[in-house]
Amino acid sequence: MSNRRVLTGTHFWQGDIACAEGGIAAxxxxxxGYPITPSSEIMEHMARxxxxxxxxxxxxxxxxxxxxxxxxxxxxxxxxxTATSGPGxxxxxxxxxxxxxMETPVVLVNVQRGGPSTGLPTLWAQQDVMxxxxxxxxxxxxxxxxxxxxQEMFDLTIxxxxxxxxxxxxxxxxxxxxxxxxxxxxxxxxxxxIQLVTRKYTDKSPTEYLPYLADDSLVPEMVKAGDGYFxxxxxxxxxxMGYPAMSGxxxxxxxxxxxxxxRNNADKIIKIxxxxxxxxxxxxxxYGITARVVIPAIRRAKSHGVKVGLLRPITIWxxxxxxxxxxxxxxxGWVMVELNCKQLYFEVERLLKDDSKLAFVGHPGGGLPNExxxxxxxxxxxx
Amino acid sequence: MSIKREVIHPLDPYLRTERFPHxxxxxxxxxxxxxxxxxxxxxxxIPREKLVxxxxxxxxxxxxxxxxxxxxxxxxxxxxPFATGLKIANxxxxxxxxxxxxxxxxxxxxxxxxxxxxNVDLTVICVNNFxxxxxxxxxxxxxxxxxxxxxxxxxxxEQPFNLVxxxxxxxxxxxxxxxxxxxxxxxxxIKEALLKKGFSFVEVLSQxxxxxxxxxxxxxxVSMLKYFKEHSQIRKDEPPEAAEITIGNKIIVGKFVDTERxxxxxxxxxxxxxVTK
Numbered sequence: 046m047s048n049r050r051v052l053t054g055t056h057f058w059q060g061d062i063a064c065a066e067g068g069i070a071a072x073x074x075x076x077x078g079y080p081i082t083p084s085s086e087i088m089e090h091m092a093r094x095x096x097x098x099x100x101x102x103x104x105x106x107x108x109x110x111x112x113x114x115x116x117x118x119x120x121x122x123x124x125x126x127t128a129t130s131g132p133g134x135x136x137x138x139x140x141x142x143x144x145x146x147m148e149t150p151v152v153l154v155n156v157q158r159g160g161p162s163t164g165l166p167t168l169w170a171q172q173d174v175m176x177x178x179x180x181x182x183x184x185x186x187x188x189x190x191x192x193x194x195x196q197e198m199f200d201l202t203i204x205x206x207x208x209x210x211x212x213x214x215x216x217x218x219x220x221x222x223x224x225x226x227x228x229x230x231x232x233x234x235x236x237x238x239i240q241l242v243t244r245k246y247t248d249k250s251p252t253e254y255l256p257y258l259a260d261d262s263l264v265p266e267m268v269k270a271g272d273g274y275f276x277x278x279x280x281x282x283x284x285x286m287g288y289p290a291m292s293g294x295x296x297x298x299x300x301x302x303x304x305x306x307x308r309n310n311a312d313k314i315i316k317i318x319x320x321x322x323x324x325x326x327x328x329x330x331x332y333g334i335t336a337r338v339v340i341p342a343i344r345r346a347k348s349h350g351v352k353v354g355l356l357r358p359i360t361i362w363x364x365x366x367x368x369x370x371x372x373x374x375x376x377x378g379w380v381m382v383e384l385n386c387k388q389l390y391f392e393v394e395r396l397l398k399d400d401s402k403l404a405f406v407g408h409p410g411g412g413l414p415n416e417x418x419x420x421x422x423x424x425x426x427x428x
Numbered sequence: 429m430s431i432k433r434e435v436i437h438p439l440d441p442y443l444r445t446e447r448f449p450h451x452x453x454x455x456x457x458x459x460x461x462x463x464x465x466x467x468x469x470x471x472x473x474i475p476r477e478k479l480v481x482x483x484x485x486x487x488x489x490x491x492x493x494x495x496x497x498x499x500x501x502x503x504x505x506x507x508x509p510f511a512t513g514l515k516i517a518n519x520x521x522x523x524x525x526x527x528x529x530x531x532x533x534x535x536x537x538x539x540x541x542x543x544x545x546x547n548v549d550l551t552v553i554c555v556n557n558f559x560x561x562x563x564x565x566x567x568x569x570x571x572x573x574x575x576x577x578x579x580x581x582x583x584x585x586e587q588p589f590n591l592v593x594x595x596x597x598x599x600x601x602x603x604x605x606x607x608x609x610x611x612x613x614x615x616x617x618i619k620e621a622l623l624k625k626g627f628s629f630v631e632v633l634s635q636x637x638x639x640x641x642x643x644x645x646x647x648x649x650v651s652m653l654k655y656f657k658e659h660s661q662i663r664k665d666e667p668p669e670a671a672e673i674t675i676g677n678k679i680i681v682g683k684f685v686d687t688e689r690x691x692x693x694x695x696x697x698x699x700x701x702x703v704t705k
Contacts, residue, residue, distance in 0.1 A: 074517070096699055097703055097704060101516045101693075101696060103692075105509065105512075105542070109506065110506075110508075110509040110512075110538075110539055111509075113506040113509035114509045114510070114513035117502075117511060117512060118513035118517035119513070119517075120500065120513070121518040121521065123517035125513065140503065143502065143503050143506075270480045270500075270514055270518065271480070271521050272498075273476075274498070275498055276499070277500075278501065279493065280485075280502065281501065
């Protein structure tokens with residue numbers, strides 16, 4: 046195709062292809078994956094494209110190996126990613142905890158399909174939203190972003206790499222089978238217009254450097270294998286040297302920092318798209334493909350005189366709590382639309398005042414709520 | 429707690445001595461393997477900063493925590509894919525996986541055979557102590573038939589893996605087996621494995637007096653070393669299928685395979701050249 050990393054121009058791309066191109070444009074030079082519908086096109090495209098740009102593509106024996114390989118690659122200095130769907134992301138959960146614990150920048154794409162178990166391999170859902178946040182054991186924080194178009198599959202995969210590098214965390218691109226498989230216009234800017242972030246490597250000498258000592262940013266400076274620092278990195282609870290430290294005090298210090306480095310920076314990380322929210326009486330919250338599904342119902346309610354706004358969290362984790370609380374000062378009715386049996390609904394519910402109304406419109410995947418259901422929910426909470 | 433050390437050991441510069449005392453039980457064989465590993469490496473000219481040691485979880489997997497190199501202690505069974513990531517991202521690194529039999533061949537078995545098949549240029553050193561030591565002496569896929577462990581209290585009814593046969597079948601280009609009794613031979617094998625291009629595998633049979641030996645016929649470390657000494661037969665190029673381990677019978681040790689095959693990354697680099705020309 047091309048030996049250029051950034052295919053500047055206007056394309057007609059499938060979401061999965063746009064995601065792979067976003068990764069390549071972000072500087073991804075290691076992709077490890079295992080085939081699974083509906084994300085396989087990402088790895089197929091990487092298999093063709095990464096050799097062209099000098100990156101390494103490897104098909105692993107399973108999703109566990111894929112996730113662990115990108116963590117290893119990241120420690121050798123690579124920008125590394127994998128892509129999968131429901132059953133695969135479940136297998137990757139332990140490794141996401143390892144990446145969080147070792148503070149390793151990696152990107153994992155989950156093109157969601159219906160579950161549980163094998164579920165609906167070819168059909169969409171948004172049922173892995175809570176798993177993205179809570180799926181590995183223990184306390185930790187990740188970042189997750191939810192694209193709603195092939196354009197955003199490109200843009201947000203770049204963003205995912207930037208966030209992973211900036212905060213040294215695993216970042217999950219939470220797509221779904223519709224966005225992954227739909228084909229639309231994707232505009233790729235020139236390489237110089239794409240802002241890329243690279244992790245902060247230390248300039249300290251090996252004798253001064255402590256691998257897990259962080260400043261006020263809470264993000265420690267990194268080194269890579271082969272730099273002569275002789276670091277030790279472990280999934281065990283560790284001290285600032287990276288050495289195992291089996292105590293409640295060490296655990297408190299480390300895990301609190303891992304959590305706070307994301308929580309304290311939530312305002313900088315979070316991206317939201319809003320329409321007509323400032324003077325709204327009712328706000329519909331929807332993300333990913335669902336944010337497009339709700340549009341006809343919102344238009345219809347507006348035509349009947351209801352002031353309806355749309356809030357689309359582009360960043361799912363950390364969740365845009367502050368903005369919802371702020372809007373709730375003047376908004377009386379909320380409608381949560383998502384393709385599951387209430388997941389982010391509960392996040393919203395706990396943020397609202399007792400007198401706010403909250404309706405839920407959902408579908409457990411493979412189908413979509415129809416305009417009528419969403420419209421009725423808007424009218425119900427508008428009363 | 430740290431021990432004030434009056435005497436400096438010649439290998440101290442390569443160890444994280446401030447982390448001593450180590451976690452291993454009295455009489456454990458892992459320290460012998462660590463010594464052989466360091467001495468074997470010192471006979472190569474591999475730069476220290478380019479040697480990376482990776483492990484999974486278990487007693488042996490704690491070894492990287494005491495080695496003063498770039499060291500990574502991954503999750504259970506996942507040392508090999510972690511090492512694969514390091515190697516493909518930076519082929520200039522010499523990447524070694526040191527882990528136990530349960531880690532490498534039970535939970536990590538799939539990774540082992542596939543890394544050998546694709547001939548990733550790694551050296552895998554397996555300390556085979558016939559059981560899961562860290563968790564209290566449970567049965568492993570290497571526990572000999574009829575041996576007792578905490579999860580085979582009446583004797584193991586299963587057949588163990590013959591690790592050298594498995595490694596050869598999966599495509600490893602260098603395969604050797606020694607025991608903690610054969611320290612010099614082990615050191616040479618590790619040196620050869622480190623210098624070998626491609627997937628090299630060294631199995632080290634080791635005593636685990638606390639969790640395996642005392643539940644069987646070896647109440648202490650010396651009795652198991654004597655058993656290794658008396659039952660080992662050194663062979664060269666013996667068919668790997670003959671190397672199965674059964675209690676009371678001969679243990680074949682030596683080098684089983686030492687061959688050449690293009691590595692994953694060498695082939696990948698040729699592919700990149702074709703694609704980009």
